[in-house]
Amino acid sequence: MTTSRTKNISTIVLFIIGLLTAASAQAAVREYWIAAEKVTWNYAPASKNLITEDDGLGVWGQTLTYTKYRYIGYTDKNYTTPLPQPEWMGILGPQLRAAVGDTLKIHFLNKTDRPLSMHPHGVRYDKNSSGADGGKGGDILPGKSYTYTWIVDEHAGPGPSDPSSIVWLYHSHVMSEEETNLGLVGTIVVTRQDKARSESNPAPHDIDYEYTALYMIFNEENDEESGMKHTINGRIFGNLPGYDARIGDRVRWHLIALGNETDNHTVHWHGQTVLHYGRRTDVIELMPASMTSVDMIPRSPGNWLFHCHVNDHMMAGMATRWQVREGR
Numbered sequence: 175m176t177t178s179r180t181k182n183i184s185t186i187v188l189f190i191i192g193l194l195t196a197a198s199a200q201a202a203v204r205e206y207w208i209a210a211e212k213v214t215w216n217y218a219p220a221s222k223n224l225i226t227e228d229d230g231l232g233v234w235g236q237t238l239t240y241t242k243y244r245y246i247g248y249t250d251k252n253y254t255t256p257l258p259q260p261e262w263m264g265i266l267g268p269q270l271r272a273a274v275g276d277t278l279k280i281h282f283l284n285k286t287d288r289p290l291s292m293h294p295h296g297v298r299y300d301k302n303s304s305g306a307d308g309g310k311g312g313d314i315l316p317g318k319s320y321t322y323t324w325i326v327d328e329h330a331g332p333g334p335s336d337p338s339s340i341v342w343l344y345h346s347h348v349m350s351e352e353e354t355n356l357g358l359v360g361t362i363v364v365t366r367q368d369k370a371r372s373e374s375n376p377a378p379h380d381i382d383y384e385y386t387a388l389y390m391i392f393n394e395e396n397d398e399e400s401g402m403k404h405t406i407n408g409r410i411f412g413n414l415p416g417y418d419a420r421i422g423d424r425v426r427w428h429l430i431a432l433g434n435e436t437d438n439h440t441v442h443w444h445g446q447t448v449l450h451y452g453r454r455t456d457v458i459e460l461m462p463a464s465m466t467s468v469d470m471i472p473r474s475p476g477n478w479l480f481h482c483h484v485n486d487h488m489m490a491g492m493a494t495r496w497q498v499r500e501g502r
């Protein structure tokens with residue numbers, strides 16, 4: 175009798191511990207330290223057209239280096255050790271990751287000479303954490319810092335038809351159109367709660383690699399064509415290395431765009447197809463501030479083109495290559 179009662183009690187205790195563990199796994203607070211910094215940016219570090227070398231860089235190669243502003247991630251509050259960032263991310267700010275149920279604490283330090291902010295899409299925030307439009311975090315002066323709290327609730331996560339992770343933009347929003355053109359752009363990737371790899375790694379466990387591509391024309395010279403840099407992640411004419419996969423891998427592409435009425439892009443992969451909400455295609459349409467995620471299982475090895483299919487944009491170098499190697 176006593177034994178069975180003890181057993182029952184310990185079952186109940188274990189059940190409660192289980193519940194508490196599950197609850198804590200569902201509510202991670204993820205902290206990031208991000209500084210806005212003035213940098214020198216080169217749109218084509220190789221100083222040549224790496225897609226078709228003989229064609230050169232055209233008028234877009236007259237000047238390749240400009241002052242840009244970027245979001246740079248750091249490991250902690252000292253802002254001394256930058257977060258490692260793969261080459262293919264180019265000009266993008268650090269990728270923020272969360273699973274549904276988490277909270278993002280974003281410590282922002284403005285190391286530049288103009289007021290800036292961080293305004294997120296998709297996540298839940300109050301006015302002071304919106305990074306825009308008069309809230310406390312909407313206008314961080316040079317040298318000042320601010321902490322944004324962004325709640326990754328159910329409405330920030332993948333919907334019923336979405337893949338297991340989806341992408342949101344964040345960008346500066348004091349003078350939004352100027353600041354995105356300066357380079358102050360990054361992404362947040364949110365994973366469905368039951369698809370996160372672990373509490374410390376919220377990347378989706380049903381995917382091998384996630385890549386992000388920002389299709390955007392940066393306007394460097396007051397609309398002069400030579401200053402219209404038609405970029406993928408801030409690089410032109412194949413100067414964005416690092417997209418790399420193997421046959422049979424499960425690859426997810428997070429695609430985003432920003433800019434103007436000329437930023438209507440048609441993202442095209444050679445050699446492979448993607449699934450986009452049940453539709454099979456190899457071209458995805460993007461408009462300014464579009465955010466969409468597509469899945470691919472590479473089937474054909476090679477060093478393939480990845481480019482915008484709009485004729486003018488192709489001519490201006492909105493292309494890179496990506497490598498598909500033989501299977502694992």
Ligand SMILES: [Cu+2]
Pocket residue numbers: 389437438439440482483484487492
């Ligand atoms: Cu385009």
